[in-house]
Every structure is written in structure tokens, then in C-alpha cells.
Amino acid sequence: MNNKKMTLREKLEKYSVPAEKVFSDLNFTEKEKRRVEERIKEYDLLMALKKIRKKLNLSQEKLAQKANLPRTTITKIESGNYNPTISTLMAIASAMDKKLEIRFT
Numbered sequence: 152m153n154n155k156k157m158t159l160r161e162k163l164e165k166y167s168v169p170a171e172k173v174f175s176d177l178n179f180t181e182k183e184k185r186r187v188e189e190r191i192k193e194y195d196l197l198m199a200l201k202k203i204r205k206k207l208n209l210s211q212e213k214l215a216q217k218a219n220l221p222r223t224t225i226t227k228i229e230s231g232n233y234n235p236t237i238s239t240l241m242a243i244a245s246a247m248d249k250k251l252e253i254r255f256t
Contacts (some may be wrong), residue, residue, distance in 0.1 A: 185202035194231065200243070201229050207247055 157165070170191075174184050204214055211229070215222040220242060227233030228243075235243075236251070244251040244253075 197229055197231055202250065203247055204229075209247070214243065214246055218242040
């Protein structure tokens with residue numbers, strides 16, 4: 152038995168399914184595809200926020216204090232259970248010494 156731990160890349164390659172395969176197999180409409188892609192972008196944003204917070208060695212509590220927000224707001228944002236306002240995102244970015252940039256492309 153091989154006890155070698157798989158890297159994240161190896162896990163992704165082994166267990167991931169391309170979105171286009173899912174879309175075609177399930178006969179998604181263009182509207183459904185766009186919605187799924189939007190949700191993926193939302194998830195990526197949440198994961199980026201959490202990654203930056205952890206890289207800065209900030210707990211949710213400490214980030215909340217620095218941003219003058221309830222800790223539960225940080226928890227809800229990171230779990231995807233809260234859709235923050237731009238001002239909330241600006242407060243979080245500032246608390247992490249980052250800039251919030253919003254682009255329409």
C-alpha cells in the first residue's frame with residue numbers, strides 16, 4: 152500500500168471534472184452555465200479572502216476587531232452565508248492593509 156500523501160495538484164487532477172463536461176452531461180442551458188460560473192467566482196473570492204487572512208496570521212476575531220465588524224460577519228462571509236456590502240469589503244481590505252479593487256471586464 153502506498154502511503155504517499157498526494158499534493159493538491161495531484162488530487163485536483165485525479166478527482167476534478169472539467170466544467171464543460173459537467174455542463175454537457177447535464178444539459179445545462181447557457182443561463183445555468185453562467186450562474187454556475189458566477190458561483191465558482193464567488194467561491195474563489197471567499198477562498199482568496201480566507202487565504203490572505205491566514206497568511207497574515209489573523210484569526211477571524213482579530214480581523215473583525217481591526218475591521219470594526221462582528222466576528223460572525225467574517226465567519227458568514229468566509230462560509231458564503233453572507234453577501235457583504237462594498238463598504239464591508241473595504242473595511243476588511245483596509246484591516247488587512249490591502250486595497251479593494253472592483254473591475255468590470
